[in-house]
Amino acid sequence: MKPSPKRYMELFAHYLKPQWRRTLLMTLSLLGGIGLQLLKPQILRYFIDTAIARGATIYLLAAGLLFVIVALLNQGITTSSAYLSQSVAWTATNHLRHDLVAHCLSLDLAFHKAHTIGELIERIDGDVDMLSNFFSQLVVNLLSNVVLMLGILILFFTIDWRAGLVLSLFTAVALLILSQMQRRIIPLFVKLRQMSAEFYGFLSERLTGTEDLRANGAVGYTMQRFYALLRQWWQITRKADLTSIAMGNTSLIIFVFGCVLTVLSGTYLWSRGLATIGTIYLMFSYTNLLSGPVNQIQRQLQDLQQAQASLQRIQELLSTTSSLTAEADRQLPPGALSVAFEHVSFGYEPELPVIRDISLAIQPQKVLGVLGRTGSGKTTLARLLFRLYDVQEGQICLSAVPIQMTRLHELRRRIGMVTQDVQLFRASVRDNLTFFNHAIPDSRIIAALEEVGLASWLQTLPDGLASQLGPEGEGLSAGEAQLLAFARVFLSEPDLVILDEASSRLDPSTERAIERAIDKLFTGRTAIVIAHRLSTIKRADAIAIIEDGHVLEYGNRLELAGDPASRFAHLLTTGLEEALA
Numbered sequence: 001m002k003p004s005p006k007r008y009m010e011l012f013a014h015y016l017k018p019q020w021r022r023t024l025l026m027t028l029s030l031l032g033g034i035g036l037q038l039l040k041p042q043i044l045r046y047f048i049d050t051a052i053a054r055g056a057t058i059y060l061l062a063a064g065l066l067f068v069i070v071a072l073l074n075q076g077i078t079t080s081s082a083y084l085s086q087s088v089a090w091t092a093t094n095h096l097r098h099d100l101v102a103h104c105l106s107l108d109l110a111f112h113k114a115h116t117i118g119e120l121i122e123r124i125d126g127d128v129d130m131l132s133n134f135f136s137q138l139v140v141n142l143l144s145n146v147v148l149m150l151g152i153l154i155l156f157f158t159i160d161w162r163a164g165l166v167l168s169l170f171t172a173v174a175l176l177i178l179s180q181m182q183r184r185i186i187p188l189f190v191k192l193r194q195m196s197a198e199f200y201g202f203l204s205e206r207l208t209g210t211e212d213l214r215a216n217g218a219v220g221y222t223m224q225r226f227y228a229l230l231r232q233w234w235q236i237t238r239k240a241d242l243t244s245i246a247m248g249n250t251s252l253i254i255f256v257f258g259c260v261l262t263v264l265s266g267t268y269l270w271s272r273g274l275a276t277i278g279t280i281y282l283m284f285s286y287t288n289l290l291s292g293p294v295n296q297i298q299r300q301l302q303d304l305q306q307a308q309a310s311l312q313r314i315q316e317l318l319s320t321t322s323s324l325t326a327e328a329d330r331q332l333p334p335g336a337l338s339v340a341f342e343h344v345s346f347g348y349e350p351e352l353p354v355i356r357d358i359s360l361a362i363q364p365q366k367v368l369g370v371l372g373r374t375g376s377g378k379t380t381l382a383r384l385l386f387r388l389y390d391v392q393e394g395q396i397c398l399s400a401v402p403i404q405m406t407r408l409h410e411l412r413r414r415i416g417m418v419t420q421d422v423q424l425f426r427a428s429v430r431d432n433l434t435f436f437n438h439a440i441p442d443s444r445i446i447a448a449l450e451e452v453g454l455a456s457w458l459q460t461l462p463d464g465l466a467s468q469l470g471p472e473g474e475g476l477s478a479g480e481a482q483l484l485a486f487a488r489v490f491l492s493e494p495d496l497v498i499l500d501e502a503s504s505r506l507d508p509s510t511e512r513a514i515e516r517a518i519d520k521l522f523t524g525r526t527a528i529v530i531a532h533r534l535s536t537i538k539r540a541d542a543i544a545i546i547e548d549g550h551v552l553e554y555g556n557r558l559e560l561a562g563d564p565a566s567r568f569a570h571l572l573t574t575g576l577e578e579a580l581a
């Protein structure tokens with residue numbers, strides 16, 4: 001749905017109101033610039049006519065001096081309005097970018113799975129960029145160009161109504177021809193934007209998956225697709241550029257014709273004694289000046305359409321709501337939390353359930369080990385508990401409080417989750433651990449690293465906590481990355497820990513370090529561990545075996561292990577790690 005003019009006004013008001021002084025100054029300087037542009041040819045007309053009439057030198061000098069002053073003033077005003085426009089545009093668009101990023105981060109995981117990174121970058125940056133002109137100069141410029149164009153035509157009428165009529169007809173025809181050309185060019189630019197969104201989406205996805213692409217020998221095929229996209233992009237760009245150039249040339253030819261027309265009508269008026277040479281010069285200058293607004297009005301109308309398309313996409317994004325149900329404000333009791341899944345069912349597609357009627361309960365400070373084959377639904381359980389998705393049936397309670405009844409922020413503050421893929425950023429060790437929260441003192445960060453056994457690793461770093469990590473933790477072993485993820489959990493001091501254990505095999509000394517860290521992590525906390533290793537299972541008080549989205553077996557670990565008929569006992573004898581890998 002196209003945004004209504006009311007929506008434009010709301011957006012304008014919302015982002016320009018906080019900087020109304022600068023916006024007002026920018027508008028005044030843009031209008032002042034127009035006034036000075038109209039004034040310059042008038043001074044020159046006076047100069048020419050006075051010179052031809054052999055007027056006093058002092059008048060000529062005064063006119064010359066005035067012209068220089070007006071030209072300098074015009075330059076100064078143009079510079080300051082350019083500065084103010086940029087400043088207004090950047091402030092407004094950065095606020096909009098901020099709102100979009102915050103909104104995207106608040107949306108549920110289903111939204112993020114449905115959009116590529118490239119697509120979101122295009123929305124948050126590309127589309128917002130299109131609006132930058134809209135926020136700063138577009139509307140003011142469009143209006144001032146219309147004022148300038150009308151001003152020139154009115155001035156022409158004051159010189160001679162016939163000359164005014166000729167120029168008005170000429171302007172109408174020029175606008176008609178140029179708008180026809182513009183109509184052809186707009187779809188090309190829309191295609192160009194779509195193409196760039198597709199290209200960046202492709203690029204971000206492939207660069208993220210570079211390891212898999214290389215491992216599977218798919219680099220050649222990826223490059224083929226890359227070339228095909230580039231070729232498509234180039235063809236559209238070439239067509240759009242050639243049409244733009246053709247339009248520029250057409251406009252040039254039209255205005256050469258306009259100038260010829262003006263000189264002819266000026267000569268006619270002069271021959272009848274109705275105009276002076278200065279007036280002919282004035283008419284000529286104004287016709288030249290007219291090419292500016294006529295061309296710009298076309299371009300600005302096009303920009304307005306593009307801004308409209310961008311605004312529409314931005315509005316769609318902003319009106320996307322999280323599928324998570326609204327939260328209430330019940331407090332969770334302090335200390336280790338109990339967890340209860342009560343008849344929980346869920347499917348990423350509602351008609352395809354991956355969790356079916358699951359009921360489980362864990363007492364505070366106890367550890368639940370969750371086992372199951374790959375794809376059985378273990379990670380989904382963790383995601384539901386963390387409210388990355390909401391359950392479709394049943395409910396999940398923490399210490400008897402349904403998780404929808406407490407604030408999302410509070411819920412996530414009380415739960416620490418370590419996933420299989422530890423996400424590290426190209427930032428310092430400190431920022432990676434604190435998630436850029438500078439209020440956390442170094443002493444706490446160092447203590448957390450000591451807890452997970454990374455104290456000696458920290459000592460080997462050249463700049464200590466300020467040492468930079470590569471993108472996605474480049475240069476770290478899988479074990480070190482896991483330990484850093486544990487350190488993050490220590491810093492957030494949660495009361496419930498969910499550990500989706502990495503199934504990758506580690507060397508014995510790293511294994512031992514991880515074992516020690518898990519021991520400390522679980523102390524005094526409730527824990528759910530999606531386990532892949534026997535050593536982790538041994539820590540569990542209770543075991544749940546998930547198969548095909550439902551609980552196959554659930555009970556006390558020792559009791560299950562002692563019951564030869566249990567699936568768990570069978571798994572232990574057949575080799576747990578092989579069976580669950």
Ligand SMILES: Nc1ncnc2c1ncn2[C@@H]1O[C@H](COP(=O)(O)OP(=O)(O)OP(=O)(O)O)[C@@H](O)[C@H]1O
Nearest residue numbers: 113348349354372373374375376377378379380381
């Ligand atoms: N974002 C998603 N969208 C749609 N389906 C999904 C999504 N994530 C997982 N699934 C599907 O849900 C089912 C359960 O997946 P889940 O990741 O919970 O399994 P898992 O037991 O944790 O597996 P693993 O041990 O391999 O991590 C699988 O069939 C999977 O294909």
